[in-house]
Amino acid sequence: xxxxxxxxxxxxxxxxxxxxxxxxxxxxxxxxxxxxxxxxxxxxxxxxxxxxxxxxxxxxxxxxxxxxxxxxxxxxxxxxxxxxxxxxxxxxxxxxxxxxxxxxxxxxxxxxxxxxxxxxxxxxxxxxxxxxxxxxxxxxxxxxxxxxxxxxxxxxxxxxxxxxxxxxxxxxxxxxxxxxxxxxxxxxxxxxxxxxxxxxxxxxxxxxxxxxxxxxxxxxxxxxxxxxxxxxxxxxxxxxxxxxxxxxxxxxxxxxxxxxxxxxxxxxxxxxxxxxxxxxxxxxxxxxxxxxxxxxxxxxxxxxxxxxxxxxxxxxxxxxxxxxxxxxxxxxxxxxxxxxxxxxxxxxxxxxxxxxxxxxxxx
Amino acid sequence: xxxxxxxxxxxxxxxxxxxxxxxxxxxxxxxxxxxxxxxxxxxxxxxxxxxxxxxxxxxxxxxxxxxxxxxxxxxxxxxxxxxxxxxxxxxxxxxxxxxxxxxxxxxxxxxxxxxxxxxxxxxxxxxxxxxxxxxxxxxxxxxxxxxxxxx
Numbered sequence: 001x002x003x004x005x006x007x008x009x010x011x012x013x014x015x016x017x018x019x020x021x022x023x024x025x026x027x028x029x030x031x032x033x034x035x036x037x038x039x040x041x042x043x044x045x046x047x048x049x050x051x052x053x054x055x056x057x058x059x060x061x062x063x064x065x066x067x068x069x070x071x072x073x074x075x076x077x078x079x080x081x082x083x084x085x086x087x088x089x090x091x092x093x094x095x096x097x098x099x100x101x102x103x104x105x106x107x108x109x110x111x112x113x114x115x116x117x118x119x120x121x122x123x124x125x126x127x128x129x130x131x132x133x134x135x136x137x138x139x140x141x142x143x144x145x146x147x148x149x150x151x152x153x154x155x156x157x158x159x160x161x162x163x164x165x166x167x168x169x170x171x172x173x174x175x176x177x178x179x180x181x182x183x184x185x186x187x188x189x190x191x192x193x194x195x196x197x198x199x200x201x202x203x204x205x206x207x208x209x210x211x212x213x214x215x216x217x218x219x220x221x222x223x224x225x226x227x228x229x230x231x232x233x234x235x236x237x238x239x240x241x242x243x244x245x246x247x248x249x250x251x252x253x254x255x256x257x258x259x260x261x262x263x264x265x266x267x268x269x270x271x272x273x274x275x276x277x278x279x280x281x282x283x284x285x286x287x288x289x290x291x292x293x294x295x296x297x298x299x300x301x302x303x304x305x306x307x308x309x310x311x312x313x314x315x316x317x318x319x320x321x322x323x324x325x326x327x328x329x330x331x332x333x334x335x336x337x338x339x340x341x342x343x344x345x346x347x348x349x350x351x352x353x354x355x356x357x358x359x360x361x362x363x
Numbered sequence: 364x365x366x367x368x369x370x371x372x373x374x375x376x377x378x379x380x381x382x383x384x385x386x387x388x389x390x391x392x393x394x395x396x397x398x399x400x401x402x403x404x405x406x407x408x409x410x411x412x413x414x415x416x417x418x419x420x421x422x423x424x425x426x427x428x429x430x431x432x433x434x435x436x437x438x439x440x441x442x443x444x445x446x447x448x449x450x451x452x453x454x455x456x457x458x459x460x461x462x463x464x465x466x467x468x469x470x471x472x473x474x475x476x477x478x479x480x481x482x483x484x485x486x487x488x489x490x491x492x493x494x495x496x497x498x499x500x501x502x503x504x505x506x507x508x509x510x511x512x513x514x
Contacts, residue, residue: 009505011478013455014462018381025395026380029402030373033366299468301431 067119067199069106069320072191078317078341082280083108086250095221098239099123100130102173102221105199107247109215110279111208112183113321114247118173118221121197129164130198131157132190133172133222137231142192161228168226173200175245177217183207205321208251216246250280256345258362267302267353268295269334271360274351282319282341287351291332300328303336305354310346313359317341364409372418373402379419379479380426386474387430387467397433401426420481423489427471461511469504472497 069087073079087106095102099122106117122128129145131137137157140146146153149164161168174188183205191199206215225237258274265271272288285308291297303326307315319339327335352359373380380401384394405425412421453459462470472490475481483501487494 009477009508011458011462011474012382014453014459015382015385015478016451016453018378019391019395019451022381022384022391022395022398023377026377026398026402027370027374029399030370030406033369033403033406301434304434 067105067117067191067193067197069108069115069117069201072189072199072201073320073341076317077320078282079320080280080282080341080343082250082253082343083282083320086280095241095243096123097171097221097223097241098169098237099126099128099167099225100169100171100223100239102171102200102223102241104219104245107245108281109206109211109247109249110281111206111211111249111251112279112284113203113205113281114175114177114215115201115203115320116173116175116219116247117199117201118219119193119197119199120169120171120173120223121193121195127164127166128196129157129161129166129168130196131168131170131226132188132198132200133170137168137170137226144192144194145196148194148196158226158228158231161226168228170224170226171198171200172222173220174202175204175217175219177204177206177215181206181210181215203321211249213249213251214246215249216244219243219245252277252279254278254345258349261361261363264360265292266351266358266360267306267355268292268299269303271351271362274349274362276345278345281321282339283345284319284321285338285340287336287338289334289336291334293332295332297328297331300326300331300334302354303334306336306338307352307356308338308340309350309352309359311348311350313350316346364412364415368415369406369409373405373422376419376422380422382474382478383423383426383471384430386462386471386478387427388433389463393430393433397426397429400432401429404429420485420489423475427489457512461508464511465504465507469500469507472500473504473508476501 070079070084086108090104090106090108093104095104097120100120101123103119103121104116105119106115108115120130122130129141129149139156140154141149141151141157141160143153145151145160146155149160149166151160151163155163157168187201187203189201189203191201193199219242221241223239225234226232227234255275255277258276260271260273269289269291272290274288275286277284277286287306289303291300304324309315317340319341321339324336324338326337347363349362350359351362377398380398381394384397385391388394388397401422405422408425412418462473465473472486472492475486475489476483481489483494483497486492486501487497490497492500
């Protein structure tokens, strides 16, 4: 019997057309490059900041006086007491940035990361709509803003400003440091207050080998007005304040090496040891692993699904650096870096893979 | 490579870049970040492109690395429930749904071949995999896709 010829598979039909936002991000980045041959890391860094590469929008809203990392992270990320003490002791300072007041709220640095938060509010309680620079003006306003302005939930920032007949401002706050101290990652996030104010969060990962006891950098506060009808910046309605600030850096307060007890083999890798370093911000874990001969290198990313558990098998809070990393340059040797949120180094731990069926005990 | 050529070539392959990023990340916000960073990194690394004819595969390689970085930062995989509905539905929603259900290590080579028209050798180069592995994955991917479509 003749086999029926298989129609040619056309997988393009499985994809939507490229969304405008994706096309715009790609082409704007391509057009933003400078023709000069010397595109140095410092200028690339500036581009990265402007582009807000990692945007984590926190889908919660808090009362204005509660805006801050302590309420933002709560128990979910295991913000240690030591970090809370540092955050509470930050000397707050108000800056007049055009029609807005931006308050430096919190700073926290431990050598591996630095957090800076600033709260943008309408000066003198004037009515205005504030959007974070890392957001999207065509995105829906948060529920709290819809309630405050008495608008339907599915209203974009641009529509809300038109309908409520109030000025729309884009606010940004970020901390720039010497590129030599930067470890290559940045996170931008924002949290809306119920009064329309916005907490702008900037987190940079830093190189602990290079950061000294104090981290000095430039805090930039930037406000621009948007014309809701054209979605364009209003000429001459652009305000910027820059100030050098210094943030004390808390270093490693305790460290320990954990070794596997019993089997050290999991998911095609043998665990050699786990180094734990505690700082005010949490506990950084570095697991040294060796891949078995038949473990495919292209599957190394499955290690991101691994988790550290406490003795009872409960996952630790994720920690506030928001990311893990892998070093596979020495394959088959691999180092998995992860953070956990905890007040003290645990007496024992377990390391489990995505299936969570097997685990390596560590002591 | 001058800037005009760079911008023109990126525009030419923008659709392909989006589809590849979506095949890995399955979330438009993440795709947006990956595409933006890919353009910046590609310009930074433009000196490493020896043959302009290889622009498209070279860009795809950079994009895949960037998608991996984003996956790494978000720590973990995206479950089917977490994938937002696209604002414009794809021409063949059933095919899209079946494709979503295939593991990423099979889905990506399948997309490179049957959406982007790459041959096995190009896919092997882009994914840094042996040719035989690529053939095997595409075979398995097609089989699984057929199964999903029949389900």
